[in-house]
Structure formats: C-alpha cells, structure tokens
Amino acid sequence: MSSTPRPLVAGNWKMHGLSASLGEIEAVAGGYDAALREKVELAICPPATLLERASRLLAGAEIALGGQDCHERPSGAHTGDISAEMLADAGASYVIVGHSERRADHGESDALIRAKALAGLRAGLSPIVCVGETRAERDAGRASAIVEAQLDGSLPRRAAPDKLVVAYEPVWAIGSGLTPTPLDVAEMHAAIRARLVIHFGTGAAATRILYGGSVKAANAAELLRVKNVDGALVGGASLTAKEFLEIAEIYR
Numbered sequence: 001m002s003s004t005p006r007p008l009v010a011g012n013w014k015m016h017g018l019s020a021s022l023g024e025i026e027a028v029a030g031g032y033d034a035a036l037r038e039k040v041e042l043a044i045c046p047p048a049t050l051l052e053r054a055s056r057l058l059a060g061a062e063i064a065l066g067g068q069d070c071h072e073r074p075s076g077a078h079t080g081d082i083s084a085e086m087l088a089d090a091g092a093s094y095v096i097v098g099h100s101e102r103r104a105d106h107g108e109s110d111a112l113i114r115a116k117a118l119a120g121l122r123a124g125l126s127p128i129v130c131v132g133e134t135r136a137e138r139d140a141g142r143a144s145a146i147v148e149a150q151l152d153g154s155l156p157r158r159a160a161p162d163k164l165v166v167a168y169e170p171v172w173a174i175g176s177g178l179t180p181t182p183l184d185v186a187e188m189h190a191a192i193r194a195r196l197v198i199h200f201g202t203g204a205a206a207t208r209i210l211y212g213g214s215v216k217a218a219n220a221a222e223l224l225r226v227k228n229v230d231g232a233l234v235g236g237a238s239l240t241a242k243e244f245l246e247i248a249e250i251y252r
C-alpha cells in the first residue's frame with residue numbers, strides 16, 4: 001500500500017495567544033474550503049490554555065489540533081506538565097516533540113524526546129518529531145550527521161510510519177528570516193527519507209517530512225515544492241490566519 005498522504009501545514013503558536021487570538025482560528029476555518037481540504041491538511045498547535053476552546057472552534061472545520069509538548073508519562077506528580085492523554089482528551093491529534101526551543105530551554109535529550117514520541121503514540125496522537133542543526137554545526141559540515149543522530153536517538157523504534165511526522169528545522173532559520181536554499185532543503189530531506197527507510201523500510205514513504213524555519217507566504221512555494229518536503233511547521237507566520245492560509249494555498 002503506498003497511498004501518499006496529503007501534505008501537512010502545521011502552525012506552532014509557541015508561547016503566543018490569548019483569548020482574543022481565537023478569532024484567527026475561526027478565520028482559518030472560514031478560509032479552509034473543501035477544495036483546499038482535499039489538497040492539504042492543516043493543524044494548529046496553540047498554547048495549552050487555548051486547546052479546549054480551539055478544539056470547539058475547529059470541530060467541523062476538519063482542521064487538526066496539536067499540543068506543543070507532552071510529558072512521557074500518562075499521569076502523575078509532575079507539576080506544570082501535560083500528558084499526551086490530556087492533549088488527546090482536549091481534542092488534539094498531533095503533538096510536537098523535540099522542538100529545538102525545548103531541547104535548548106529545557107535540556108531535552110534525544111532519549112527523552114523518543115519517550116515523549118512514544119507517549120504521543122500511546123495516546124493515539126501523531127508525534128511531530130523535530131530535528132535540526134545549529135549554524136555552527138552546518139558551517140562545520142556536520143548538518144546531516146547531526147540530524148541523522150537526532151533521528152536515530154529520538155524516533156520511536158517501532159511505529160507505524162504513517163503515524164509519525166518529522167519536522168526538519170534548522171535552528172538558525174527559526175524566527176530569523178533566514179532560510180536554507182531549496183538545494184540544501186532537498187539534500188537534507190533526502191537524507192532524512194533515507195534514514196527513515198533504514199528505520200521503517202519502504203513504509204517510510206508514508207512519513208511526512210515537514211520543513212520549518214522562517215516559512216512565510218512569500219517563500220512557501222520555493223521551500224515546500226522541493227522533493228521530499230511534505231508540508232511545513234510554521235511559527236510566526238501561523239499567528240495570523242491570512243498569512244497561514246496563504247502558505248497552505250500553494251497546494252491548491
């Protein structure tokens with residue numbers, strides 16, 4: 001079976017968004033018509049405080065909801081943490097794990113990220129596993145080796161490949177306005193696909209590999225039409241419905 005999944009454009013709101021921002025979610029839902037739905041899947045990952053209300057707004061719009069992180073355990077004495085089961089209970093179907101901001105700000109290791117990805121699968125969520133090199137690592141010619149090591153360390157060893165999403169996010173491109181060239185993106189995504197094949201065999205074609213890092217409407221076509229790029233993980237440009245929809249529109 002080799003049905004190709006729709007590309008996925010996921011918005012990661014990070015630590016942005018108050019009640020007033022819910023209007024943007026309504027506006028995305030309003031612009032996501034049946035023709036666009038056929039071509040591209042949309043997901044929005046708001047802060048945890050908005051999940052429940054976002055879920056109600058998205059019901060019926062066929063836009064997926066995602067969490068930005070989860071704890072590896074289903075419940076317990078872990079003040080301030082949220083489990084994958086809680087995300088699913090709030091209506092989520094995706095969870096981002098291993099974002100570079102969590103790797104850097106919270107010292108998350110590949111092993112912990114693998115545990116979080118497994119927690120997501122346990123709860124019925126699709127984990128979006130983030131990988132990416134720093135500027136110094138790229139300049140030293142180590143970008144592929146770093147990303148491959150992150151994949152080897154943080155991907156669940158046994159998983160249905162179509163339940164997994166990988167997001168390649170060069171750390172230096174995040175929020176900077178800088179992006180790799182389409183050729184650099186093509187090379188890295190091909191390397192990631194090859195690594196997925198090593199892990200999951202030919203079924204790895206069903207794993208979507210997103211590009212993330214300063215994606216906006218103006219550069220989306222150039223970055224996302226590259227081979228092995230199956231969508232985008234969008235930060236800043238996902239905060240306004242108009243820009244987010246314009247990125248999705250490249251698939252229409």
Ligand SMILES: O=C[C@H](O)COP(=O)(O)O
Nearest residue numbers: 012174175213214235236
């Ligand atoms: O998760 C999203 C990425 O970190 C990209 O963020 P950005 O689009 O603001 O560069």
